[in-house]
Amino acid sequence: QLRARALIYTQYGEPIDVLKVHSYELPQVGTNQLLLQHLAAPINPSDINQVQGVYPSKPPLTTDLGTDEPAAVGGNEGVFQVLEVGSGVEGYSKGDWVIPADVNYGTWRTHSVADSSKMLKLPKEKLSLNQAATIAVxxxxxxxxxxxxxxxxxxxxxxxxxxxxxxxxxxxxxxxxxxxxxxxxxxxxxxxxxxxxxxxxxxxxxxxxxxxxxxxxxxxxxxxxxxxxxxxxxxxxxxxxxxxxxxxxxxxxxxxxxxxxxxxxxxxxxxxxxxxxxxxxxxxxxxxxIKRIPNSRQDSINEVIKLMDTGAIVDTPNSDNFFELKDSDESLLKTFQTALTNSKKGKQIVLF
Ligand code: NDP
CATH class of the missing domain: 3.40.50.720 (NAD(P)-binding Rossmann-like Domain)
Structure with missing residues (x-):
């Protein structure tokens, strides 16, 4: 069974102080679910405010991932690759790129299992990895x-x-x-x-x-x-x-x-x-x-994809922070801490 590693917090505070790595066994992929490998996730100002506890929208702290204390996973945006498709899921294949359909997904982790209805598929031939990871916000x-x-x-x-x-x-x-x-x-x-x-x-x-x-x-x-x-x-x-x-x-x-x-x-x-x-x-x-203007998320993503595909929106400058799946928990934490520290100096992306 595949293990995932996530950047979690059990209390609010400065991300550099409160984030820690939690390793856990992923559940079996259900009929309507997808197994996802997270490819890239940005550090946005609102992600930091969320961990600080000062952002109005935040995920609840729960023990869903088997943590001793209630916890949440950091990060709202990111692009994932489909590794496995549940038997009842239509319209998705292995290798597809998807992003969370909603906020508060907890993107700062290596893998996840999600209902396919909670994901939006992206045309990977039209976007760079960086564009896909940062398209939604x-x-x-x-x-x-x-x-x-x-x-x-x-x-x-x-x-x-x-x-x-x-x-x-x-x-x-x-x-x-x-x-x-x-x-x-x-x-x-x-x-x-x-x-x-x-x-x-x-x-x-x-x-x-x-x-x-x-x-x-x-x-x-x-x-x-x-x-x-x-x-x-x-x-x-x-x-x-x-x-x-x-x-x-x-x-x-x-x-x-x-x-x-x-x-x-x-x-x-x-x-x-x-x-x-x-x-x-x-x-x-x-x-x-997302709630106030029905379909605004999907509609604006569609329009932005067109603009990126035609080159009207070019890749924006950012700093890549690489983490290899074979590396230690300590190295995962270090990668995020470096990215968080540098986030004042320009957009940071963590690549898994
Ligand atoms: P970036 O990290 O790309 O850029 C940050 C910007 O803020 C830079 O232009 C930086 O200028 C400027 N800045 C930082 N500190 C100050 C300061 N003290 N005075 C003036 N300018 C400053 O940010 P994003 O594009 O990711 O986000 C920009 C803002 O938009 C954030 O506040 C973010 O939370 C918000 N946002 C809000 C959304 C919403 O729905 N309300 C959605 C998306 C983003 P410099 O280069 O000079 O440091």
Missing amino acids: NPCSAYQMLNYYESLKPGDWFIQNAGNSQVGRAAIQIGKKMGLNSISIVRNRDNLQELVDELTELGATHVITEEQNESREFGATIKSWTKGSPIKLGLNAVGGSNCTALARKLANDATLLTYGGMSMKPVIIPTGLLIFKNLNVKGFWVTAN
Whole structure:
């Protein structure tokens, strides 16, 4: 019988402190089930918040995996390969790539057995491993934010902060494909020009720094770019003064979607923008949309697959952290700890 190893936590806290490896025998594959080998899983900011216990959606702690104390497995996203197909399952073959149909699956493990109805099949010939492992959250969030809230037409403008995040990069590329103009705000850095060139190459119309975003004088430059066209949508993953300055650039009746709070500072919208510009200030949560907008997960995944297949969304930069199945539990823990530590410096993927 195959053994699986999982990164579990029995109490909430900093992932580096509370995650440990649990090894357990996998159950027999039932009639409607699939045996899955996990291939790759990212470390997303929300995965970390979940282990910290501060994320509103989290898996329950249970003893289902035979742990002494109730535990949950970390990770929400990842791509798995089908190793065995239950006798009653149709539409799946050995070697297929699948991803969890819902959140809180616990992707940070080597293998699992799941009902086939809990999985979505991906066309593996159309995607890289990295794209498959990270398709459900970041590019789908960008797709939904650009398509579900404002009806944007070619030539329209949007503005976003965290322009170099995985969501931001996807928004730039999807926006370009939709014929939109974009302004992306990034944090200043020594090699700023390199980043500006990189995002421009992806399709960003303009890339500006936080300082430029917050400078009154720079407003004139932005007006010279948009030439009176309204900026209809703002995407905010940062908060604080960055978001306030972003909101000031939006047109009357525009929508500001907040989907992250990387600066840990609150969103402050000046009273005048609400009264005189009638800004529509909303939150965005891709997880809530699974229920709120029927089929949103499958529909946006389908659209994103098309964009990846045609090269409109290219592979985003990330760091690979390799773990070999023959390696020790200690090495598995070390691989995740390194990935977690480095996750502030760019997207980390663990490959099994
Ligand atoms: P990445 O790890 O790819 O990027 C993180 C981004 O945040 C980088 O642009 C980074 O800039 C920026 N950043 C970090 N700290 C700060 C700070 N103090 N001030 C300003 N910018 C900062 O992230 P993801 O693309 O995976 O996620 C981005 C955000 O979106 C996260 O908050 C995540 O939780 C959220 N998210 C929300 C979803 C939802 O449904 N609500 C869905 C998907 C993501 P730098 O390069 O300068 O460090």
